[in-house]
Amino acid sequence: MGDLGRLLRVVDRLTRSGRIRATRRRLPLRITELGFQTSPPDRFVGVSPARQKRYVQKAAFLAWQHPRVATLTQYQWADEHVSHIGTGAKRYAGWQSGLHFLDGRPKPALAGFARPFVALEDGSRAGAVLWGQARAGTRHRIAVQRWRPASRTWRLRQRLTTDAHGGWTLRLAPGADGRGRFRYAVLGPDGVTPTRAVSGVIRLTRRPGPTTPRLVAAR
Numbered sequence: 001m002g003d004l005g006r007l008l009r010v011v012d013r014l015t016r017s018g019r020i021r022a023t024r025r026r027l028p029l030r031i032t033e034l035g036f037q038t039s040p041p042d043r044f045v046g047v048s049p050a051r052q053k054r055y056v057q058k059a060a061f062l063a064w065q066h067p068r069v070a071t072l073t074q075y076q077w078a079d080e081h082v083s084h085i086g087t088g089a090k091r092y093a094g095w096q097s098g099l100h101f102l103d104g105r106p107k108p109a110l111a112g113f114a115r116p117f118v119a120l121e122d123g124s125r126a127g128a129v130l131w132g133q134a135r136a137g138t139r140h141r142i143a144v145q146r147w148r149p150a151s152r153t154w155r156l157r158q159r160l161t162t163d164a165h166g167g168w169t170l171r172l173a174p175g176a177d178g179r180g181r182f183r184y185a186v187l188g189p190d191g192v193t194p195t196r197a198v199s200g201v202i203r204l205t206r207r208p209g210p211t212t213p214r215l216v217a218a219r
Helices: 005-014 049-066 088-092 107-116
Strands: 029-034 069-074 117-121 131-133 141-148 154-162 165-170 180-187 194-198 202-204 213-219
Touching: 049 069, 049 107, 049 117, 049 131, 049 165, 049 202, 049 213, 088 154, 088 213, 117 202, 154 180, 202 213
Parallel strands: 029 069
Antiparallel strands: 117 131, 117 213, 131 165, 141 154, 141 180, 180 194, 180 202
16 A cells, blocks of 8 residues: 555556556556454464554555545455464464454454544644545535543534545644644534544644654544
């Protein structure tokens, strides 16, 4: 996912040279099997369920950000059975990148998949960029909320309307407004009352001096 630009440059060279037969000069990219195995259950190759949740959300943002990505499909919905057919990686055969464990229990990534939420801290004086997507892909009213430690409550930061694919962006102001904890909630038919579709929480910190771009996913 971090090399989409490089991948498409290779595809374009192959298309121009006739090695790929195509009806258009710049092919769209369809990412059909994106998945991150988790440990548990795969003890040989896998990331923690918490890290899987962050990766799924970052991948959704990277796909949305790239204009030539036409589709992104999660693989799988539920883990396959772990088969012990040998030593090493073969002790954990099958594929365990599901949003559910084999017994049906949801992994943390399920909520992140349904309501991805990330922040891009690029060192801009205009503050960090918040991005989210409310699924299913259609227009939604959402409310970005910020945690207020003094009152120990979530308070409205801004109401927004998503695009036709459920996506939205918000550039935070610099300074105090650019740090703290944020989440977003999908609003009900009245456009005011939050439903229970609440994202994970992003924590931002203001770092002094120039920074390299950092993509932070909700926990």
